[in-house]
Amino acid sequence: MVTEGENARLIAGRYRLDARLGRGGMGVVWRATDLLLGRNVAVKEVAADPALSEEEARRRRERTLREARAAAQLGHPHIIVVHDVVEDGEHPYIVMELVEGGSLADRLAAAGPVEPAEAARIGLALLGALRTAHAAGVLHRDIKPANVLLEEPGGRVEPESGGPLAVHQRAHARGATNNPGYRNASVAAATHNGRDAALWLFTWDGFSAAEGPRHTRDLCWEEDGRLYDVWVSAPVAQAEEARGYLDTALRTFVRTGG
Structure with missing residues (x-):
């Protein structure tokens, strides 16, 4: 009730x-x-x-x-x-x-990029947490500064539970949503190997703890009942390079496994 x-x-x-x-x-x-x-x-x-x-x-x-x-x-x-x-x-x-403290995004907004040693500490803490989750078959699917909670400087680092259940929507869905940590998002219908696909373009803050936001190109499509996703990112100043990287990745992409 x-x-x-x-x-x-x-x-x-x-x-x-x-x-x-x-x-x-x-x-x-x-x-x-x-x-x-x-x-x-x-x-x-x-x-x-x-x-x-x-x-x-x-x-x-x-x-x-x-x-x-x-x-x-x-x-x-x-x-x-x-x-x-x-x-x-x-x-x-x-x-x-209840974690008494703000997010990594809050710290970055208030004080800018953290020192390399602190970025490494945060990264290693997240890696340990994700290894434990993945070993149990649990995927977070939305690790970004806004979803990383910090108790205090030098304290615990925790990925927020209950992240989105999917990163992508179909190209015919309502379109891109500018969630915290993601900006300038757009999605358009595309094709890959003759199949319908969705091409996402967005700027995200996933690496901002060390080097600033990145521009990402992300193509996802369905094949044989599975969702495939190939994406590349580059610093915003090198956004055009991401286009070439994605084209190369798609040309060399080979599905493996059953």
Whole structure:
């Protein structure tokens, strides 16, 4: 049950949503209080997408819950702990450890690129967290500065849980969305080996901790029931080089495996 208080909502009779911490493509993250245990937590309210059919929304909801439950099994000092997953009125909420600190994107915006040693520390912490997740079959799919939480300078580094379930949309979808960390995004219909494809162009801050934003060209297509994705990126000043890199990659791309 979701109940509305004067200034806060109560989720599942237990989690009180106290203040909004942020909003992203997948929903809203709240600072909340677990009234049963008397502790502060973070609650991700997974947003509904009105463009999805009822069946698509159901599948997305089930996949969100499945991935959150899988993430709850992970144990690593640089992975946010998932405490609970609740569903109310077919609306999922993910209850997580509350990290007192801003994101890597916040730090970069306030102070500019970090020192190489700090960038290496952050990178190694993320690598360790991702290795643990991948070993358990869990993929984050949206590592970027806005989704990397830092407790304090020199403290823990954690990829935010519950990232988008897919990076790409089909070319006939509603089009590109400029999510935090991604700018100047566009998508256009294309072809590859006679198959329909989607060509994405965007600027992203994924490497900004060390060298600044990059321009990316990304082609994805479906073949034999699978989604393939080939992308290249280059510093913004060398954006045209990315075009040549992508053409070369596509010419040499060879599918392997079953």
